[in-house]
Amino acid sequence: MKPLAWTRQFVERNGWPLAAYIVLAVSFWVLVLIVLPQLVMVDFSLRFDLPPAKQGGPEDVWTLANYRYFLFGPPGDPLGWNYVDLAVFARTLIAAVFVTLFDLAICYPIAYYLAQAASVRAARMLAVALVIPYWVNEILRAFAFRIIFGTGGLINTLLLTIGLVDQPIDFIRANVALYAGLSYAYVLLMVFPIYNAIESLDRNQIEAARDLGAPWWRIHWRVVIPFAKPGITSGCTMVFMLAAGALAAPQILGGPSSLWFTQIIYRTFFESVNWPRGAAYAVILLVVCTLLVLLVMRLFKVRLGEVGR
Template sequence: MVQLYHRYGALLATLLIAATAIWVLMMVVLPYLVMAEYSFHPNLPMMQQGGPDDVYTLSNYASLFSGIDLLNGELPDDFRVFLRTIWGSTLVTFISLVVCYPVAWHLAKAAKPEQVGLLILLLIIPFWINEILRTFAWYIILAYNGPLNSALLGMGLLDKPYRWLSGSGGVLIGMTYAFILFMMFPLINAIETLDISQVEAARDLGAPEWQIHRRIVIPHAKPGIAVGSIMVFVLAASSYIVPAVLGSPGTRWFTETIYIWFFEGQDWPRGSAYAFILLGLCVVFILSVMRIFRVGLTDIAK
């Protein structure tokens, strides 16, 4: 704050801070406050809102868990979708980490400096296209008579076309592709700061490559892994376009359930409660990742 005033002067710095505060208040704080207010009220007709029946309640939050019978294995549909979203987002995060780690290592330490810029540009260029267009491109690729099935049939890897869009496969592929760069760049930034002499010393002592990465590179890259995991999980859990386009009725995402309660069910209180439950899930995941990797906010900010 002090540096801002020293750099831009009192008037300009005050205007910048005021504009930022107004933007955060209008675009972030107030909408969340309105949704929080909605989430604690019953869904009543407009004429009854504000009347004696309009009282604060936790029923909208409890509705997600009502009807659970673990003994008989019965779970309500919305709760099944919630669990599917947790599992799917976690799997997308893991797949992104597995795919990105060798590429990030190559770009950060193995590739020649003149090649790094070109390789990063090739990674970024596809993401200059709108997310909706990229998602529909995957819809065409994964279609029953699409290019992917045609290629696999031509190579003899399939006897008949596979229905990629009838299960969770298409959603996982689309989400991994959509959010992979959010794992890639934190990993690259973290690995770049590693002193390569540590790796060379381990090689001179006869350590195999897998042990070098397990004992040296991965521990050093923990902040990057934590940041990438947080960003990919949060974006995957809150995604709507990818599961809506590439999914099927049996693979509905929790964001789609929220949309249904808001706009098809016209139950804004329950939709708001579900949105805050999803927000709470993301917060729990962030705190869990920070604890597992033993990193703090300062490490993540690097």
């Protein structure tokens, strides 16, 4: 549809006052709360870490030193590469992918049951059961997971009681609590996009495939999943981006030897008070995560417009 025709249809459907309000609200949201802060962050990342007296002076010029530091560490480092930050960055992305796949494996059956199999009453009760726990603050949920997975927590107590283990398992040090907490934190962001996609699928297609003798796994592989691909992509994108950028859960649930890349960013900003380097690290995380998402969308042949439906 041409932009002019789409604009005319949008105004006719909503009326001038509501259409103008929507355009202004969305423009304010995108420009003031998203684009401008990111541009400021990029500008920060291209600056030297100068004292306030020198900021704006002849030494305050753009530089790629903060990005070089991420790759190669401080100048003159004999190692040649910034192995610590690069390893933490790679581990964060791999962990975010794991959390995304784990959430997808859990949430796809739930979304399918809600959309196609459950009665209206059962679907409402299950939806309420999914939503109510998220009335609790994210920080409190993270501390609850730390208590549950602690050496004296519910899981270890149960395992010791039934005799499956002889001594408590340190789930915190093994990062089990961290992955479980992150996976639980973003369940709704995975369930409802997939549910919205599967709900619009005509049940007759599923019945036709079943009548033709297709097993259940082939019905999902050839009928349901291709149709729900935009919803799956939307859910995976949100979970991956939020898991890679999480801070509270890694701080609370991470073991003593684990480190999330966002923790490095936080420490660079507020402990080292090096805002240009912290901004560079934040920009790197944003750009790499965005490129990974776009690459996966291209591999699975999902267009951006389909995700936004």
